[in-house]
Amino acid sequence: MGKYTLNHNELTQYGLLRSQVALLDENIKEAEDELAEINKYHMDISPVYSGMPSGNEKRDKIGDFIIRLEADRDSINSKLSTLKAERAFYMYSLHKIRNAVNKIVDEQLKQIIKWHYFEGLSIDDVALKSNLTLDGVYKKLNRFWERRKRNGGSLSNNSG
Numbered sequence: 003m004g005k006y007t008l009n010h011n012e013l014t015q016y017g018l019l020r021s022q023v024a025l026l027d028e029n030i031k032e033a034e035d036e037l038a039e040i041n042k043y044h045m046d047i048s049p050v051y052s053g054m055p056s057g058n059e060k061r062d063k064i065g066d067f068i069i070r071l072e073a074d075r076d077s078i079n080s081k082l083s084t085l086k087a088e089r090a091f092y093m094y095s096l097h098k099i100r101n102a103v104n105k106i107v108d109e110q111l112k113q114i115i116k117w118h119y120f121e122g123l124s125i126d127d128v129a130l131k132s133n134l135t136l137d138g139v140y141k142k143l144n145r146f147w148e149r150r151k152r153n154g155g156s157l158s159n160n161s162g
Contacts, residue, residue, distance in 0.1 A: 008102035010147055013119040016099055019092050026089040033085065037078045040071055110134075111142055118143075 103120075106112040114132055117123045129136045 008099065008150070012095075012099055013103075013115065016096070016119050017122050019096050019099075023089060023092045023096070026085055026092065030082065030085050030089065033078050033082045037075065037082070040075050040078065043071055106146075108142075108146075111146055114139060114142060115146075 100120075103112060103115055106115065110132060114128055114134075117128045117131060118125065123131070125136060125139050128134075129139045132139065134142070
């Protein structure tokens with residue numbers, strides 16, 4: 003795997019990625035609950051008890067219900083697969099961004115980035131928490147991004 007380079011756009015998207023993961027977690031939970039409900043019905047009903055005729059074209063209502071349950075279960079399993087794959091992609095993206103930020107040598111800069119981009123604090127709040135002036139926070143961030151541009155996006159020479 004090649005070297006990962008962090009850019010400003012990815013950091014600004016961090017909060018959105020986290021929100022997407024939270025939404026996917028909710029959707030996964032709902033789909034798992036639906037699947038559990040279908041499985042409960044499926045366990046309670048069996049074609050043996052349904053009175054389904056064997057070998058002819060007629061089906062009773064319970065038999066049709068079982069067929070619909072199977073189709074619904076397949077559909078939900080497919081949906082779960084897609085949701086989990088999408089979640090894995092977002093988690094991988096978040097992981098790459100966090101790892102890149104954790105490689106920053108300047109601890110104060112690293113904390114500023116975490117507060118602003120990961121926790122969503124305003125630059126004013128970051129300045130207060132870091133005991134820097136507003137201008138000092140902006141300068142630290144701007145120097146970091148300028149160095150990144152000069153180094154082709156690499157995290158080498160990334161002190162504050």
